[in-house]
Amino acid sequence: MIVLAVMGIVLWPAPAWAHATLVSTTPTDGGHLDSGPALVAFTLSEAVSVVAGSPQVVDQDGRRYEIARAELSADRTVVTVWLARALPDGSFLATARLLSVDTHVVSVSAAFTVGAADGLITAHRTEATGIGDRIVSYAAKLLTYLGAVSSAGVLVTTACLWPHLRERRRWQLVVRWGGILLVAGLTSRLVVDAVHRSGGFTRISSGALDVTGGFGLSALIALGALLLHLNLPRSRLVGVGAAVATVLAVTYGGHGADPALFPLPLALTALHVYAILAWLGGVVVIAVELHRDVPLATWHRYALAHVALAAGTGAGLGLLRVPAPEALLTTAYGKALMVKVALVAMALATAAVVYRRLARPGGVRLVGAELLLATTVFGATGVLSSVAPASASYDPPVHTTVNFGGGAVLDISIPSTRRGPQQLIVESARESALSVDLSSEAANVARLPVRFDAAQRTGRGVRWSSRDLVVPVRGNWQVTVTFTTPAGPRVASFRYDVR
DSSP: OOOHHHHHHHHOOOOOOOOOEEEEEEEEEEEEEOOOOOOOEEESSSSSOOOTTTEEEETTTTOEEEEEEEETTTSSSSEEEEEEOOOOOOEEEEEEEEEESSHHHHHHHHEETTTTTSOOOOOOOSEEEEEEHHHHHHHHHHHHOOOOHHIIIIHHHHHOGGGGGOHHHHHHHHHHHHHHHHHHHHHHHHHHHHHHHHTSSSGGGGGGGGOSHHHHHHHHHHHHHHHHHHHHOHHHHHHHHHHHHHHHHHHHHHTTOOOTTTTTHHHHHHHHHHHHHHHHHHHHHHHHTTTTTOOHHHHHHHHHHHHHHHEEEHHHHHHHHHHSSTTTHHHHHHHHHHHHHHHHHHHHHHHHHHHHHHSTTTTGGGGHHHHHHHHHHHHHHHHHSSOOOOOOOOOOEEEEEESSSSSSSSEESSOOOOOOEEOOEEESSSSSEEEEEETTTTTTEEEEEOBBBBEEEETTEEEEEESEEEEOOEEEEEEEEEEETTTEEEEEEEEEOOO
């Protein structure tokens, strides 16, 4: 039983698996305009909100240009930043901080030139949120998880297996305090969301509290149901309603409703959350009641059924989060996931010892130690859920060798394949005329010439490094290389995916 419970913890959903990502910009990131635009638009993969005061446009000298207003489209996937006046000739960088429906802050940018200007401004990579914000967010998630298990999880399992326990004073105290923890956790998350939306705690206002999105609306419903249950603890209907509302709030708080695959992630996450709450709720009941009037045989069958459900849905969510095995070693999400798996492996070893002693006098009290260990794993889950998922951050480099014959060999590498600024490096044993073009049928780009800095001598020959290369659209791109060999110009090509 204890082993199954800890397995439930490892499969607890790491919610933030699909942060909002930038799809396109107007003007195109890396593009050139003959005349200055009156607006800059960012198109996102899902609904967002604009952090107050964050949109800005700066030029190559650091001069900021006045913003008239920022608008959201009807579906909240397009952010339009209107300028007070059209931009003059120059090199510009437009940036903004946006809030995903899962309450994560996303930074977006677009670099472009106008008129006779040359050379793009590069956006510096910065943390979207500070360490203080992340600590508060982790704490709010931990409160939410613990409260969900102690209230909704206990309610669900008790209703299915041990309805007679509802009259026990100890059981009622656990559910009540679990509800209080859950209310505190959900309220904290809504406040953090409002702080991010306002651009700081000192600028927060009532209008910054958004209850129209998936998480905001589900959290508000859950808070109402929980407060009602705290006042009517003996009502089974209210208890079931509070449990269902909690499952939805945790699901949407974990960003289960990815618009790209809707409704698959929503269904998988909701079932996953339900299964976890049912398992750990049973462990809490057993620990609180100290084995009294708790038929463990019935519990084992119940737990096994939910293990199968959680394992299946957890595997599906894992496949959606991690696009390739290499992402486990090359992304922060993958590394955090492996750390969590290692932590849970230690928990399983401890659980095996507890399970063998469960039937002995005083053995059931060791379940408390299991619950304490579960709390530490919940903390790790909160950290994992706040890291950009591997599907969003996986950035495999490209390296290929082009052999034109006669000793003319080029080593070509692209360290980052994310959409936006990239660098293409070509190395050869000898210097000769070189030209490289990119093209993409899917992006309707017939030719994107690559400009290079002057060739640099190295210990192995010559190196060319691209200058101001920006790949504006995701998808499959073709790289066409023309190199002059002793036998004349030769052409070769290869393809790579821009993420």
